[in-house]
Amino acid sequence: MKRSILIWITILFIIPVGLLLAQNTTVTYIEGDPRIKNNRGTIESLDYGAQLATGESVITGKKDLVELDQGNSATIRIKPNTVFTIREIEQGGQKEQVLSTITGSVSMRFNRLAGKEPKIGTVSTIAGIRGTEVTIFAGPDGSSLFIVESGLVSVSAAGQTVELGAQEAVEVPAGGPPGEKFSVIGRELDFSTWSQGKAEELLADPLSSLDRSAALLAQFKAGLEEWVGKYEKARVESEAAAEQMKSMTDKEAQNKYRDEVWFPLALQTGNAILNYRYYTLSALSLRRFVLGPLYMQVRTRNILHQDGSYQEFMNRYQEIIKDFQTTFEPYTNSTDY
Amino acid sequence: MNKKNTLKTSTALRWIALLLAAALFAGCSLTGETIRDRIDKFITAINNQDPQGIKDCLDPSAASYNTADLNFWNHYFNNRPYTIASFSQSGNTATVHFSGSNGSDLPMVFEMTENQGTLLSGTTYSIRRITLNSQTIFE
Numbered sequence: 001m002k003r004s005i006l007i008w009i010t011i012l013f014i015i016p017v018g019l020l021l022a023q024n025t026t027v028t029y030i031e032g033d034p035r036i037k038n039n040r041g042t043i044e045s046l047d048y049g050a051q052l053a054t055g056e057s058v059i060t061g062k063k064d065l066v067e068l069d070q071g072n073s074a075t076i077r078i079k080p081n082t083v084f085t086i087r088e089i090e091q092g093g094q095k096e097q098v099l100s101t102i103t104g105s106v107s108m109r110f111n112r113l114a115g116k117e118p119k120i121g122t123v124s125t126i127a128g129i130r131g132t133e134v135t136i137f138a139g140p141d142g143s144s145l146f147i148v149e150s151g152l153v154s155v156s157a158a159g160q161t162v163e164l165g166a167q168e169a170v171e172v173p174a175g176g177p178p179g180e181k182f183s184v185i186g187r188e189l190d191f192s193t194w195s196q197g198k199a200e201e202l203l204a205d206p207l208s209s210l211d212r213s214a215a216l217l218a219q220f221k222a223g224l225e226e227w228v229g230k231y232e233k234a235r236v237e238s239e240a241a242a243e244q245m246k247s248m249t250d251k252e253a254q255n256k257y258r259d260e261v262w263f264p265l266a267l268q269t270g271n272a273i274l275n276y277r278y279y280t281l282s283a284l285s286l287r288r289f290v291l292g293p294l295y296m297q298v299r300t301r302n303i304l305h306q307d308g309s310y311q312e313f314m315n316r317y318q319e320i321i322k323d324f325q326t327t328f329e330p331y332t333n334s335t336d337y
Numbered sequence: 338m339n340k341k342n343t344l345k346t347s348t349a350l351r352w353i354a355l356l357l358a359a360a361l362f363a364g365c366s367l368t369g370e371t372i373r374d375r376i377d378k379f380i381t382a383i384n385n386q387d388p389q390g391i392k393d394c395l396d397p398s399a400a401s402y403n404t405a406d407l408n409f410w411n412h413y414f415n416n417r418p419y420t421i422a423s424f425s426q427s428g429n430t431a432t433v434h435f436s437g438s439n440g441s442d443l444p445m446v447f448e449m450t451e452n453q454g455t456l457l458s459g460t461t462y463s464i465r466r467i468t469l470n471s472q473t474i475f476e
Contacts, residue, residue: 039397054398235412242415246439255442263470269412270474277404333406335388 025052025068025076025086025099032064034078057085060104079105079191082138083289102289105191107135110151137191139198140297141209142174142216142290147184174290175215199297206298206313213290214320217283221327224279228331231272238265280331287324291317369459372431372449373424379464380435383410384418396450396463401475413474416441429462445469 027050036046037057046058046066058066058078066078078084082104099108110133133149146155147169155162155170160177162170170181202209241262248254295317302310375394382390388407395402401409411417416437423434429451435443448466466476 039402053396054400055402056397238412239415246416246437246441251440251442258441258443259470263472266413267469267472267474270409273406273409273412274401274404277406277409281403333388335392335406336403 025070026050027052027058027066028069029065029067031066032061032080034061034064034066035059052086054086057083057102059083073110075109077107079107081191081195082106101136101138102285103138103140103293105135105137105195107133109133137194139195139202140290140293141198141202142213142286143172143198145169145171145194174209174212175219176212202294203297203301206294207309207316209294210291210313210316210320213286213294214316216286217320217324220279220283220286221323224276224283224327224331227272227276227279231269231276234265234269234272238262238269241265276331280328281336283324283328284332284336287321291320370461372426372429372447372462375449375462375464376421376424376431376433376447380414380419380421383414386411394464395475396465398450399465399476405475413469414443416443419443443469 027046027048030046030048034046035043035058036050036052037043037059039053039055043059052058052068058068060066060078060080060082062080064080066084068076068078070076076084076099083102084104084106085100085102099106133151134153135147135149137145137147139145146153146164148164148166150166152166153164155164155172155178157172158175158177162178162181164170164181167183167185168181169184170178172178241257245254245257245262248257298310298313379391379394381387382394386407391407391410392402395405414435414437416439419435419437421433422436422442425432429449431447431449433445433447435445437443446468447464448468449462450465452461452463464475467474
């Protein structure tokens, strides 16, 4: 169970930045006109001093910059053209806050003395931090780049782990394992250059980008199917117990049956629902933040010239979307959109 | 006659304004809610099968805020409609016994987040954690 939770997190569409115990995250600096997408799905201007709740996203435009503080534990700098979200996950039986970058670039400085060691990640990756300063770039193709300025970072994706020390970096493609780590001493890496490079790579070979996203969706699908299977089994037993409970006329016996038989089964079913929904929402994020923009870029670039490879891309894209609709959409609802 | 009525209206309006100001100054809210109000809204949303209404009652900082869908809630509240049979409160924690359509008892403990509003909107509450039989079902 614990292992499978770790695997999900690894493959999920999350960029965990700081696995800190629930802390207030406060906006301490703003440049430009950044936005906040709140949990009701509305987008509003982000104000200085605002508190970010779990599930809310900060969205920066090309001239925006936002700095967040988590007390004395962490400082998070959200750079232009970034979507940054706070989530919470369960790991090792404990709820932990996860700061997730969907796209763009975020730098973080963690205070080693503040207690719990944080974790960071990207679209396809999770990483544990034992150090202080790290920058994450999340590319338009779902790939990511970790650059460690000081401390140690352990980056895991697709079942493989790379340990990074100070002044080291690694790139992780969407759906794939981390690449070879490399030194960043004397090299200046800025997000706009890296992102532009990724966008060019993506557009140079959009089919490969689609395949990487499809690989990630396949991982989500496997997780979804595993938990839907567990859900179906638990549901049948739980519903049978519920019917049995309803038919009981002796209130005392009914309450005893509720506590000893029905409730443990109901809890299993409820947890299975939360688990398969987690995969569903991750797939939805991938579709929104990687596949959607990729489709738009390819379409815009080829509006006047649509050759065979463009058609191949569109066919493959439609195939993936159809698979998404068949696999994941039945588990979404109106409040997810 | 008209002058007399105008005077009366004006005096009444002054009194109303004074009472409102006093209420606001004393920290009373005009539109705030109690924990009981919020749990009433929650169970009404469950009974009405209203997913957005349910979500509106939950604390967005709960880990399962997005993942807990209508199917999840229906699984625990499987004997709808429910009414509140008993309610007790200690601080921001409420112990509620829901009564199902056949009179079955569903006891739950709600830990609530207090949301400070403005003077006009008042305090509101959202559900941060629900336990059943000492086990957490939502947080």
